[in-house]
Amino acid sequence: MDKRNAEIIKSLNELLQGEYMALESFNNFISKVESEKLKQIFKDVQKHHRDNISVLADYIQDLGGQPDENLGFKGKMAEIWLNMKLDYKDSNEVLEKAIEGETQGINAAEKILRGTLDEEARSMTELILDNDRQSINKLKSLLTYV
Secondary structure (H helix, E strand, O other): OOHHHHHHHHHHHHHHHHHHHHHHHHHHHHHHOOOHHHHHHHHHHHHHHHHHHHHHHHHHHHOOOOOOOOOHHHHHHHHHHHHHHOOOOOHHHHHHHHHHHHHHHHHHHHHHHOOOOOHHHHHHHHHHHHHHHHHHHHHHHHOOOO
């Protein structure tokens, strides 16, 4: 594997880690809310992250790399922090945490987008960002209704 592909794989694995963190976060969010409507929207957003994981893992393998499919220390610490913060069932607070997490994910993905990527990886990352922005808009639209 050449150096450029190795750099692309490293960047995509960082993005993949973020997707796994989002997946775990939405497991927590879903378990903390009672509203069936909100649970369904959280499940929809979570499915989008599952789809992202599949696309990223496939492309990493296509490049000759191995997808990093565990959360790692940083991800585990984020999960512990989230569990401590989510000891309530107020839907608006959970919704705000979901929006905050998606926003942090977008910021991290934008940083990766500025790194070493080939055209296909760049397009893939831009699509993930667009989907994440749509998810945030959907979540924000619920703030007044929950």
